[in-house]
Amino acid sequence: MRELGMEISGGPARHVSDAIPLGPGLVLQGTRMRFKRNEEIFGEGEAADYVYRVVTGAVRTIRFSSDGRRQILSFHLPGDVFGLEPGALHSLSAEAVCDAEVALIRRSLIDTAAAQDTAAANALLGLMRRELQNAQEHALVLGRKGAGERVAAFLLQLSERVTAEREIDLPMSRADIADYLALTIETVSRAFTQMERDCAIALPSSRHVVVRDRGALQLLEAA
């Protein structure tokens, strides 16, 4: 995190404490910060002195391939914890997908809690497991699915996370989706168009998706 103190938004937000639930029965106090669209929250290689929780907006974690192309490893939505690293340094970067509010808590507090309270340690383990399963599922999608199937899987996953409703407001651009699914923006766009032609979804605007036929999407996802 660069210039931690300087990036806190003006007004009464400074030092407004915010709760970070690490698990059942374990809630630690944090500080809320605002980040603008595309702003870096922390960078790869920096000291991992904080753990974060999305309050509003969305956050992406990214790494760069040796050829310079970026891979988005995960999207984090309100309620999600991110930046959790057992090591001393961040092994990836995090950026705000759109304007976002994030709650921070000092890493040292969490370590202390985990050292004294086994319930806290187990809560951390649970958060870690969740990320591991996400990463494994992601590897499976990237390895075994075609373009249309990846986009369908992405929409289904997102619709489950955001709400049980049929309408999704995408916080991220086509470029973000492409870098998450390891495709190009053109291919992602064509997949959306094709799904609209098949009446699986409707696209009132490019960032607003209406799931018309969930079954058709699930069929698409299955390759």
Place this chain on the structure above:
Amino acid sequence: MRELGMEISGGPARHVSDAIPLGPGLVLQGTRMRFKRNEEIFGEGEAADYVYRVVTGAVRTIRFSSDGRRQILSFHLPGDVFGLEPGALHSLSAEAVCDAEVALIRRSLIDTAAAQDTAAANALLGLMRRELQNAQEHALVLGRKGAGERVAAFLLQLSERVTAEREIDLPMSRADIADYLALTIETVSRAFTQMERDCAIALPSSRHVVVRDRGALQLLEAA
């Protein structure tokens, strides 16, 4: 795990205890078992009552895509711990790549140790982190690299894990490599042949790789 007691190999191996180091200062007693090539160690959806550590041989963890194709998520070599799941059920299957010896330890013992000893809990967290980083790195490789680069990255990674030497005995078949890298056996084979033509490696036999020019491999890996 099916028919746990019945699959223990004959002879004095039965109930021979084996140490499983979960971390610095935490070693638990386990039982050694033998598995034949391609034998299932545990299956997706089964109760995760044990944690495992490879003693000799190699183990693969796999999941199946909805279209029936398998994805190998990771290879585990002697010393590696696998089968660790915070949840009650295994979220993936494990099989012996070749004849292998595996040390088992009851999950309940580990949970007890983690609940009483924060050092043990941290050791578990470390093992989990290692797997998470592997999974993220794997996703990046699958998403951002071409065929030759994937195979080069695979060989480099394997050579670092097995030994610092220049010779690698592959425990796994081309089909295993293909399913790990999300390629076909033909493409993997062509990549090997090409690397031999480029004098980056030598192939005395299909399972024995000699790294001739590590720099060339690293150049290949970088896309």
Place this chain on the structure above:
DNA sequence: CGCTCGATTGAGCCGCGTCAAAGTGCGTGG
């Protein structure tokens, strides 16, 4: 010696990336 499984090699095709050009929405400034 012959069988079988795994590995290699070749020919052809298809999906997705690349390059290029419109089209669309939104914020800014005149």
Place this chain on the structure above:
DNA sequence: CCACGCACTTTGACGCGGCTCAATCGAGCG
């Protein structure tokens, strides 16, 4: 309020890398 500009999205044409299908080769084993 409208005109403009910029960023994002969509659509099209084309090429290439890896998959498919198929044949051959090689090694271990009965």
